[in-house]
Amino acid sequence: MYVVIVYDVGVERVNKVRTFLRQYMNWVQNSVFEGELTKAELMKVRSRLKELINDNSDHIIFYSSKDRKYLGIEELGTPKADTGNIF
Template sequence: MYVVIVYDVGVERVNKVRTFLRQYMLWVQNSVFEGELTKAELMKVKSRLKELIDEDYDHIIFYSSRDKKYLGIENLGTPKVDTSNII
């Protein structure tokens, strides 16, 4: 499935969250990652993020679709990463 993760976490946890997510997904913008994950990978990501954040202060949103082609994606400006050639 194709997943977009958007997060707003305390500055003291940002690097830990970003470093972890880079293992599974592409960093496309500050506090935004996207990429293909299996259901098992998504469960693992959610579980680990729950350990890394302070649920009373931080917020993470998961958007998922069965395939990227079903998302209506539009960009303005220059993206950080070109994801068009990712298989």
């Protein structure tokens, strides 16, 4: 499935969250990751993020779709990076 994760976490946790998510997804913008995940990977990502954040002050949103082609994506400006070459 195609997943977009948007997060707003405390400054002291941003690097930990970003470093972790880079193992599974493409970093497309500050506090935004997207990519293909299996159900098992998504469960693992959710579980680890739950450990990294502070439930009282941080917020993470997961958007998911069967495939990226079903999302209505429109972009303006210059993308952060070419995600096609990220492994």
